[in-house]
Amino acid sequence: MQILIVEDDSLHRSYLRDAVNAALPECKAIFEADNGMIGERMARDHKSAHIVMDLQMQTRNGIEAARTIWKERPDTRILFWSNYSDEAYVRGVARIVPDGAAFGYVLKSASEERLKLALRSIFIEAQCVIDREVRGMQQKSLGQAKGVNDIEYEILIDVALGLTDRAIAARRNISLRSVQNRLQQLYEKLGVYQTSGDGRDGRFNLRARAVAVAFMRKLINYNGLERSEVELNEWLDAD
Amino acid sequence: MQILIVEDDSLHRSYLRDAVNAALPECKAIFEADNGMIGERMARDHKSAHIVMDLQMQTRNGIEAARTIWKERPDTRILFWSNYSDEAYVRGVARIVPDGAAFGYVLKSASEERLKLALRSIFIEAQCVIDREVRGMQQKSLGQAKGVNDIEYEILIDVALGLTDRAIAARRNISLRSVQNRLQQLYEKLGVYQTSGDGRDGRFNLRARAVAVAFMRKLINYNGLERSEVELNEWLDAD
DNA sequence: ACTCGTCTTGCGTGATCCCGCATCTTTTTC
DNA sequence: GAAAAAGATGCGGGATCACGCAAGACGAGT
Incomplete structure (x- = not known):
């Protein structure tokens, strides 16, 4: 051995x-x-x-x-x-x-x-x-109890890479609206709202906020993102 | 000693x-x-x-x-x-x-x-x-040669945390338009465009893309973001 | 003082995002 | 096999973002 x-x-x-x-x-x-x-x-x-x-x-x-x-x-x-x-x-x-x-x-x-x-x-x-x-x-x-499901995870990665909803829809072969639905669930599961309690200000950009939260929860990290980036580039070239 | x-x-x-x-x-x-x-x-x-x-x-x-x-x-x-x-x-x-x-x-x-x-x-x-x-x-x-300058860096952090332009303006005490100007410079310095060469598709959400690029360039990382997050919360509470 | 470059701010437009409402197609469950 | 739950897609509107245009503010140089 x-x-x-x-x-x-x-x-x-x-x-x-x-x-x-x-x-x-x-x-x-x-x-x-x-x-x-x-x-x-x-x-x-x-x-x-x-x-x-x-x-x-x-x-x-x-x-x-x-x-x-x-x-x-x-x-x-x-x-x-x-x-x-x-x-x-x-x-x-x-x-x-x-x-x-x-x-x-x-x-x-x-x-x-x-x-x-x-x-x-x-x-x-x-x-x-x-x-x-x-x-x-x-x-x-x-277990999808409160965790992010696989399809949602893919969307999350795409968002983190900086793709638009439309681009994600094209990449994953689903409609634009479905992407947005997935995003909605992501926001919920990640605990991303905008009012933050009291009043008008202190608003979040949900999309960016979700990425930040996912990052801080260790759902995404440097290595994972970099791997996804090369996959993305392959897809971009192929398209 | x-x-x-x-x-x-x-x-x-x-x-x-x-x-x-x-x-x-x-x-x-x-x-x-x-x-x-x-x-x-x-x-x-x-x-x-x-x-x-x-x-x-x-x-x-x-x-x-x-x-x-x-x-x-x-x-x-x-x-x-x-x-x-x-x-x-x-x-x-x-x-x-x-x-x-x-x-x-x-x-x-x-x-x-x-x-x-x-x-x-x-x-x-x-x-x-x-x-x-x-x-x-x-x-x-x-050296600000091609590097991100301090004010821009602050904006970058705020964006990465998921704040909206308006919220950033409030936090940094500048106008909404100034925030957007800073962002513009950031996009340029980070090399973030949207067309990616050929045609209409493969578009990026500039704001999210900038965060991704900054992250992959090690401009921001987990620890830094987490520190900024607590500062943000202090500010949110104070406001 | 005058000019030039840089920075700030306001206005306006088109693209994108967020998301409720409604329809239609799966998949699950009993 | 039918009822129920979950997912996919279209429509539409209000909010936000990206960004060109232009007018004032400020310091630096000749």
Whole structure:
């Protein structure tokens, strides 16, 4: 067995190396990459089927890397080791994991014990391991109780990218009015009104406000938006 | 001499501790806090005049903490140790550092040598030390060459928060038309048009697009927006 | 003092957004 | 299979936004 570590912070990298060595004595070789780009290449070259990877890296983030790696070899097992459990990240991961693939999501704030346990569970037992906090997040995002539903989420992204209602309608192949309906629900779910209590002033631009709120609720974040931006450009070119 | 370390990642914290011990043998005591809240209190209790602090922390970020610390004791020397050199962070720091105070800004990606050197420079020599990359950022933000000027920046924040033109005008005490003029300049500087080349479609909502672009250019980020949000609420209540 | 450039402000227009009302088509539920 | 809930689409109006045009305000330069 061999393991590939993809992590751009050298401290965290060596911490991971120690943890892997301690938790998986059957591991014969450890490879390391300090960004997603190199990680992809090394995964290909070494045919690594076991990867531990950070989500937020500057040159190429974990989600992008994971997507291409899984595209080439869907049975790869990936343990994401991340600082945050933003809904944007959880959604991002959930969208790209292939059916039946084993993967994990543990936070950097987790104890070393938890990390080691996750390492064994996923790489030896092929089980999925998801941190409690992340799990909570996932519930909220999937269960539509008060959470934003998938279609609404797409609209939200489009709005955040700066598209007009009309453009969104064209992109998603629905009528202009439907886009506005979705937006209406978004405003409600995000708790965006305009009167803010008392009187006439202190008004919000609902569309911009919704983006701000979604951002502060970690529904969208930098990495997610940037990914969406490239998809948008592809669509713009194709059209 | 005693030094206070404020950093929420335990690995980085112990790395910092080692670096301080190695670089500053004259340091008699090291205190540690794992978030900005505790950091503030410890700075007050121990009358720490020498602080090394991370900028991005979950419960209370470095800029907020620094602001209250500097408010109570403006001669405190603070070395910010951060992962990023986003324009938003650089602006945030620049806005709160008191006149004549010694401070530093070094990136976590810097070599250990550079960190130690900065520690001595700021805490022994009372010099300001700013990383090369950060410096470049600062030039761009202050020199108005193509950069966004301070007044425009305020408007940008307000727009990102979701305020309407009228509300911005009220908040900043300028006319509605002036707000729109500023916005016009912002659109230009951010490179926001709507036709995107060919035809009628693929239109952008300029206001939302500007926010997206600013966000992707690191002009605004999560922490900055959240700080601005509380300021906004104070204003809303006062009004 | 006069002029020039930059900034502020008002007016007006067309495009866009927000959203209630009403119709028609799914999908869900029993 | 019918009733009920949820979604899609059109119409229309009031509010907001984007922005050209133009008139006053202010400091800088020769």
